[in-house]
Amino acid sequence: MKIYHGNILFSPRLGELTVLPGGYVAVEDGVVRGTYAQLPEPLAHGPIEELGEGLLLPAFNDLHLHAAQLPTVGLGYDGDAGEWFNRYTYPAEQRYSSDLDYAAGVNGELIHSLWENGIMRSVIMCATGPEATQDLMKRLMESGLGACVGKMNSDHEAFGEAQESMPASCEGTRRLIDWARGKSALVRYILSPEFVPAVSEELLDYLGEQAKKEGLPVQSHMSEGEGDLAMVLDRFPREKLYGYVWDRYGLFGQTPTVMAHCSYVTEEELELMARRGVFIAFCPNAIQHIPGDRFLPVRRALDLGVPVGLGSDIGGGHTLNMLQNMASAIQVSKTLCAGRGLSAAEAFYLATKGGGSFFGAVGSFEPGYQFDALVIDDRALVGHGEYTLAERLQRLLYCGDSRHIVRRFCAGREIPDPAKG
Numbered sequence: 510m511k512i513y514h515g516n517i518l519f520s521p522r523l524g525e526l527t528v529l530p531g532g533y534v535a536v537e538d539g540v541v542r543g544t545y546a547q548l549p550e551p552l553a554h555g556p557i558e559e560l561g562e563g564l565l566l567p568a569f570n571d572l573h574l575h576a577a578q579l580p581t582v583g584l585g586y587d588g589d590a591g592e593w594f595n596r597y598t599y600p601a602e603q604r605y606s607s608d609l610d611y612a613a614g615v616n617g618e619l620i621h622s623l624w625e626n627g628i629m630r631s632v633i634m635c636a637t638g639p640e641a642t643q644d645l646m647k648r649l650m651e652s653g654l655g656a657c658v659g660k661m662n663s664d665h666e667a668f669g670e671a672q673e674s675m676p677a678s679c680e681g682t683r684r685l686i687d688w689a690r691g692k693s694a695l696v697r698y699i700l701s702p703e704f705v706p707a708v709s710e711e712l713l714d715y716l717g718e719q720a721k722k723e724g725l726p727v728q729s730h731m732s733e734g735e736g737d738l739a740m741v742l743d744r745f746p747r748e749k750l751y752g753y754v755w756d757r758y759g760l761f762g763q764t765p766t767v768m769a770h771c772s773y774v775t776e777e778e779l780e781l782m783a784r785r786g787v788f789i790a791f792c793p794n795a796i797q798h799i800p801g802d803r804f805l806p807v808r809r810a811l812d813l814g815v816p817v818g819l820g821s822d823i824g825g826g827h828t829l830n831m832l833q834n835m836a837s838a839i840q841v842s843k844t845l846c847a848g849r850g851l852s853a854a855e856a857f858y859l860a861t862k863g864g865g866s867f868f869g870a871v872g873s874f875e876p877g878y879q880f881d882a883l884v885i886d887d888r889a890l891v892g893h894g895e896y897t898l899a900e901r902l903q904r905l906l907y908c909g910d911s912r913h914i915v916r917r918f919c920a921g922r923e924i925p926d927p928a929k930g
């Protein structure tokens with residue numbers, strides 16, 4: 510049993526903060542046993558680790574990002590989506606898939622950035638190359654961070670040429686599933702069709718079968734823009750909605766599923782997602798960089814009970830700083846949902862328990878939750894006044910970055926800097 514003593518903040522429900530100034534959290538075998546304002550007598554005699562005057566928060570979770578796009582973060586936002594894809598994104602993904610030394614360098618930098626930004630769990634879409642994907646999974650396993658990682662499946666021409674053949678896509682996927690099976694409790698393979706326009710019916714069938722047979726989670730994009738939505742409905746007129754196409758292939762909540770963006774999602778789809786527990790990765794930066802005419806109705810999704818987490822969506826989004834992603838989520842939601850934008854506590858929930866729930870009992874300090882935690886030194890942010898813990902969280906969210914994160918824990922284990930390992 511380990512007991513930590515510090516200023517504890519977590520969000521057990523959307524909009525709610527549990528605040529324990531000078532509180533205690535008891536952790537056993539990597540799992541939270543309880544949080545206490547005062548330590549109960551049976552625990553009072555064990556060794557207590559003092560965390561000082563900083564904050565102890567659940568670590569952050571990023572539900573959507575692209576490993577191969579790390580080198581193009583910040584590029585292509587001046588043009589349209591076509592320029593972003595063709596000039597920057599596809600070439601970066603092709604290089605990542607074909608040049609393993611280069612991919613290994615990107616993977617190392619990505620893991621360091623995740624660690625630095627306090628993202629202890631992430632859902633990562635790689636490019637089509639299986640070797641680069643395997644390299645990332647292996648490095649993540651060594652780092653101690655948690656993740657769902659998948660090789661992208663993309664065998665059908667969407668906006669350009671198809672990126673791989675159907676047999677190569679299946680073979681690469683199969684190899685990674687076999688390689689990853691049983692290797693790690695923290696790093697799992699996730700089936701990763703790019704999006705419906707880029708996947709043939711045969712490959713969708715294959716992925717649905719794998720999801721069912723292996724019980725594997727699924728990630729993709731849905732209704733990101735008007736263009737991709739029109740392509741899907743044109744190809745699958747009988748299904749009528751994008752979500753029903755995924756559903757027809759068994760890729761919509763039959764196993765844990767996360768869909769990024771969902772800008773053009775309908776009420777009927779949101780209701781189905783709520784029933785099936787299909788997660789939405791809300792990517793507030795990406796939708797501002799390459800905006801369409803519509804945005805995810807995030808408040809409506811939450812009202813209907815759809816599970817929602819945050820996605821940095823690098824390189825569509827520009828930063829893995831989850832604090833900045835939270836601030837951005839609040840700002841975008843205030844524009845989108847007149848009068849019903851997200852509060853700071855709600856954005857904090859989405860970045861912790863909201864997204865963490867995709868990985869199980871993750872993202873909170875309630876009993877039974879994995880102890881994924883960050884120790885924050887916010888002295889530089891609160892030197893000029895008296896602040897409550899909730900106000901200190903708000904200061905951190907708007908003004909903080911990785912310099913304020915001083916310790917990181919995943920599943921109870923303190924994670925050292927992967928760059929120094």
Ligand SMILES: [Zn+2]
Binds near residue numbers: 573575822
């Ligand atoms: Zn994406």
